[in-house]
Amino acid sequence: AELQQFLRRRARWARWFFAVVAVIALGVAVVAGRGEPAALLSAGAFIVVMAFFTLLGKRRLNQTWRGEIAGMEVRQIRHRQDDDSAVRRVEHRHLLHVRTVAGAKHEIQVTPELYAGYFAVGQAVIKFPGLGVPLHARPEPGAPRVCAHCGVLLPADATTCPRCRCPLPDPARF
Numbered sequence: 001a002e003l004q005q006f007l008r009r010r011a012r013w014a015r016w017f018f019a020v021v022a023v024i025a026l027g028v029a030v031v032a033g034r035g036e037p038a039a040l041l042s043a044g045a046f047i048v049v050m051a052f053f054t055l056l057g058k059r060r061l062n063q064t065w066r067g068e069i070a071g072m073e074v075r076q077i078r079h080r081q082d083d084d085s086a087v088r089r090v091e092h093r094h095l096l097h098v099r100t101v102a103g104a105k106h107e108i109q110v111t112p113e114l115y116a117g118y119f120a121v122g123q124a125v126i127k128f129p130g131l132g133v134p135l136h137a138r139p140e141p142g143a144p145r146v147c148a149h150c151g152v153l154l155p156a157d158a159t160t161c162p163r164c165r166c167p168l169p170d171p172a173r174f
Contacts, residue, residue, distance in 0.1 A: 002167040006149075007130040018054060022047045064129045066137060067100035069121050098125060098134065108134060111151045118146055118153060128169050135169070 025043045033039020072095070079089040094115035098106045110119065110133060119125075124137035131148035139145070145154045145168055147161035160167050 003128075003169055006166050010130075014054070018050065021050065062129045064127060065100040065102070065104070065106070066124070066126045067098045067104075067106070067134075069096055069119055069123050069125060070099045070105075071097040072115065072119065072121060073097065074115070096125075096134070108132075113153055114146060114151055118144065131166075131169075 025046050026040075029035075029039040029043035033043075075093045075095055077091045077093060079091065092112070094110050094112050096108045096110055096115075096119055098108060100106065106127075108127075114133070118136075125134035126137045127134040128148055133146060133148045133151045135146060135148055136143070142156050144156055145158055146152070147154060147164060147166055148169060149166035150161060150164040152161060152163050154161060154168070158168060
């Protein structure tokens with residue numbers, strides 16, 4: 001019940017944010033674009049594209065599955081070198097490769113802390129609807145917990161994440 005309330009509250013904030021951005025886009029099109037049809041059309045296109053990506057992200061987050069970690073990878077992503085800089089920026093993405101019970105494959109990005117100290121190949125995991133980070137399906141007693149919303153590693157007795165205030169779900173109940 002607490003987790004459902006948290007997710008509903010988060011969805012409400014996301015809808016308000018989307019509405020404010022849409023109003024600002026239309027306002028800019030009317031004021032700066034002087035009401036020209038091309039400006040209104042571009043603002044409308046921006047709103048449609050934002051809605052599409054919002055719904056796509058929501059669909060991905062609302063998936064629920066059980067699976068096993070089949071592999072782990074640190075992927076280096078090299079960004080193009082700027083003209084002003086002699087240093088090429090490298091980003092490291094810590095990825096889990098999960099195979100679900102149904103046979104689907106998922107690639108999930110996690111924090112370096114979770115990659116190194118929480119997950120291991122062969123562990124059974126469960127992903128809850130509306131939350132981005134999977135949890136151990138069978139956690140060991142006294143083992144640290146992770147926030148399924150923001151990915152922070154927490155003590156075993158934690159019931160709510162102090163960072164994002166998300167209630168921690170109990171995998172044993174699902």
